[in-house]
Amino acid sequence: MRRQLALAAALLLPTQAVQAQASVGAGAQSGTRGYWWYEAPPKEEEAGGEEEQPDPDALVKPVIPPMAELATWTPPKIRTLIEQQRDYAATVLTVEAVSDFWRLQDFARRKARAFAGVTQLAMLTHPELNARAANPMVGEARDVLGAHKDQLRRQYLRSKASEFALVMFARASCGYCRVQWPIVQRFQDEMGWQASLVDLDRKPELGQRFGVEVTPTTMVIRRNSAQRMVIAAGVETYPNIAQMAYQAVRLLSGDIRPEQWLTAAGEENGFFDALANGPVSAADPRGTGRELADPPGVRP
Template structure:
């Protein structure tokens, strides 16, 4: 019967039923090998992204318990709503939220000022006075500290300035380097890489003028200026470079100026700041950093 049905369908030009169609037409054949196809789920209608929704503004007492990101999101929603409907009430609600954020920011600033008075170690004014006379004394102290340190290492390091014959800026930088020699007692050398190109290749110098610190009897060297650099900056970079090369500071402390060790501007003055610092693991107890006792000087 089945074969004759197929022959008859072919003679009439009808396409044979698929397996799933045969299973649907004959429920008795549904089973392990025969099944009805599952209907395709209807595609959900995409939500309208720019739908106009009036934000719900809670009472101020509740708003005061919200986090700043949540408050900012509500302000943005109210701003967009007010800019769309352009009603007095909607715009007023937006500025009420802005006023709340302004007062909250001012309150934070007020508590911050009180915290700075109670914890002067967190305030830069304790280490960086802005009054003229005190500022002059601080700068003089830093200059003296830097000069003494560099003079103490004059026999251990030398300063090399790489130049070219055609380099006009080199003629400006060289007197500055010579001043460093006069004040710090260092040996300085002028290297013309046009005449000795092998030196430029050896030290990786492509830009002139380039000023470099070289440690005697060592492979250690460090560029402290590329291009023209003012004398105060040159002296400061030389000071930082020598401290780094001698191991007196770590890379994290490279911006710590003369006389600022262990103070407000010392990145490691109160302990480790990097997860790679082995001291960080030692000072972690229960997931919290242990603060130094008040009578203990910061490291």
Template sequence: MGLLLVLAIPVPVSAQASPATSSTIKQGYWWYAPPPKAEEPREPDPEALVRPVIPPMAELASWTPPKIRKLIEQQRDYAATVLTVDAVSDFWRLQDFARRKARAFAGVTQIAMLQHPELNSKSANPMVGDARSELTAYKDDVRRRYLRAHAGEFALVMFSRSTCGYCRVQWPIVQRFQDEMGWQVTLMDIDRRPELGQRFGVEVTPTTMIIRRNSQQRMVIAAGIEAYPNLTQMAYQAVKLLTGDIRPEQFMTGAGEEDGFFDALANGPVSASDPRSRASDMLGGDLVDLPAGPK
């Protein structure tokens, strides 16, 4: 009788598990809900527009030039994007700061040049007209005396073609060099003698070359038309290099500028290599037989 009473007790509908619920949701010791997936951190967009932080000018004055330049570039890009008066004004304030800093550096530089004249190019390169004319005349005289002293040791060869109009312009300049320096000059037409162009590696005409007699050394001093002052300057430098009077590092040292402001090796050697061996390696070649006189 008691068992029948228990079975007769109604069960609430809400307590009954529906088949769908019992099959889809399982909780307990052996069943658990998986943790929610964590969102992956997003990398900052390098192209994102960020307003630069401009420090006080007193702090900015202690920054290095590369750091200041980077801030100016950032502010420029920001101002060009947003196009507001404030942003553009901030950019030009930074530019004004950089301009004043540069002028301050220039002012201190001027004082340093006065206190250390050996660092000032004006000591070797005067800007006054009369002084420059005097310097030019002095350099011309140094070059002329040096090249005349080596006239018997070197010769000048100009390679040309019969169809080369520029060669007809360059040849009188080369002949003037012969008249003033006393050198032998030779005209070689590589149309008539193509083996010469191959032998000397000449493709462009006119090409003017210095050749050392009874030696393997030669050097191109002009490719194309070259004015007479430049031709004599290059000839002077080439002869000094080939004779070992200067090193390759001094090739831009002009006449009379040795041991001065424009001499790369004046205040200590830049390179410790042997100048003669280096010049020989750079300027060597086959032995050259020159005609007895100009052609």
């Protein structure tokens, strides 16, 4: 009996070994890991886990194209090349590198002079684009133009004397106020306006009402209206007071837009009028602007 059991056990051992090996192979194929399973570890990534980036401060010799090609480049692109060559030349300090930098500078100088030359031809071809047509440089002509502007400004301000007035806010302790008040009185005499002096020490509520904190403050007010505008904070000369009052009245009257604040008397629809050829602001209700080919001085 014992001999029979031993023989049966000997016959079963090879079968069990094959089944065990088969189960191990199936486990490997299914992704499971046995007790003695071994897998090579993955390779470690390089330090930082990222590819090395080029050094932006590395010394690189710029490539300078032929002048014929350089002439087709835009000014920003040329400027970038000049800066790169400058930095390179200042680093290596060789005669060749420094010479290349100055060759680029010479090219830029000649290009700028060529642009200036073509600009003069353009000004002669289109005089409406030339400031000299509206602002002569000759002394005698400038005197005549100045007198003409003063006359136009005086006529306009006198025509508005019954509609507007000047108010100067002052304090007894303000020494500058004693300097500004005679200038305001001169404006009153020459333009026929009413000018009033308000002492904020006696009437502080007026300072709060009109938002005045600095003295002297000179303000244009419109009669029977809430419209007002400060034209001077501190001491101003008579010509400046007259010019600022002229601009303020035109703006409050609707004769000009804020974009035309620097347009002086006699400059309407001319070279110095910002709106002479159409709108320049996206907020302008008249539109987005006129074509550049429109005749000069044309208002929509």
